[in-house]
Amino acid sequence: MYELFFEHFTKKVALTKEEEQQIQTYLTPKKLRKKQYLLQEGDVCKAIAFVEKGVLRQYSVDEAGNEHILQFALEGWLISDLYSFLTGEPASYHIDALEDSELVLISQTAHEQLLTNVPKYETFTRLTITGAYIAMQRRLTSIISLPVEERYMGLTSLYPDIVQRVPQHMIASYMGLTPETLSRIRRRLSSQ
Template sequence: MFERYFQHFNETVPLTAAEQEFIKSYLTVKKLRKRQYLLQEGDVCNCVAFVEKGVMRLYRLGDDGAENIIVFATDGYFITDLYSFITNEPSGYHIDAVEDSELVIITRSASDELRKLSAKYQEFIFLKTSEAYIQLERRITSVISLSLEDRYKELLTNFPDIIHRVPQHMIASYMGLTPETLSRVRKRITIQN
């Protein structure tokens, strides 16, 4: 149930068996069917989810009703609305399952308590938050400085599994494009090679 989570944890900050059991006591498991919500706009985000298996997305609804996808999370990644989680303010985003998914959940209260009790947990989430920041910074860099072709190629190399597990129109949304344009970008790339 927690295999990937602790594999991930141990790769970042090594744990003893006892420490692992202690941390495990603060975690719960949640299974979501495709299209089920983890968070809906207006609710306060009270947890951070680690994707053991599956694909999740965080998105907002535009004025015209279009889904603007901000973040994907596949196996081994975290997902939450950090703003709402930290401030306790209602979220402006939705989080739902793109495919049937298995999540390891830690609530805010559990996380706050655990941070005080475990220096290793504290270190773990600090490093994970830093990594998440770096990833977003990379994405900003590619959005403002690369061509569509190069942005798509970058996605392919950085997150090959996302590309293959998520419908193309969601990738288009994630890149801020229409599905038609993404289809043409892909065509241009395959013709070139």
């Protein structure tokens, strides 16, 4: 169950078999069915989730009932409402499964114990958060500086699996577009 998690971990930080076994004692497997919630807005986020199999999304819903997708997470990605996880305050986002999914959860308690007891976990966490910050900064830069066609082409080239596995109306939400606008962009790009 933890193969992909440790493959992902050891790409950032090498582990001995003993360290891998020690870390595994802190991990909890979880399965979600399609459309099942991992987290609902207003609940406190109690875990960081690593996706072993499936697709999840993180989103908010505005007063008009419109979804605003912040993130997708496929195999090998982490997902959480990090603010809620770290502060213990209510979550601002929902996280649910777009496909039947298998997750590896790291609870708040496990996270704190791993940071204290396994120095390589602290290094892994720092590298992961740094990478996530860089990705977020790149996304914000593209939103404010690139034409929407270039943003869509960037998404399709960087993350072809998302485009194949996620419904177009959700990709439109992620990009801050209406589904109709995304359809027009896709038609324009396919006719070039």
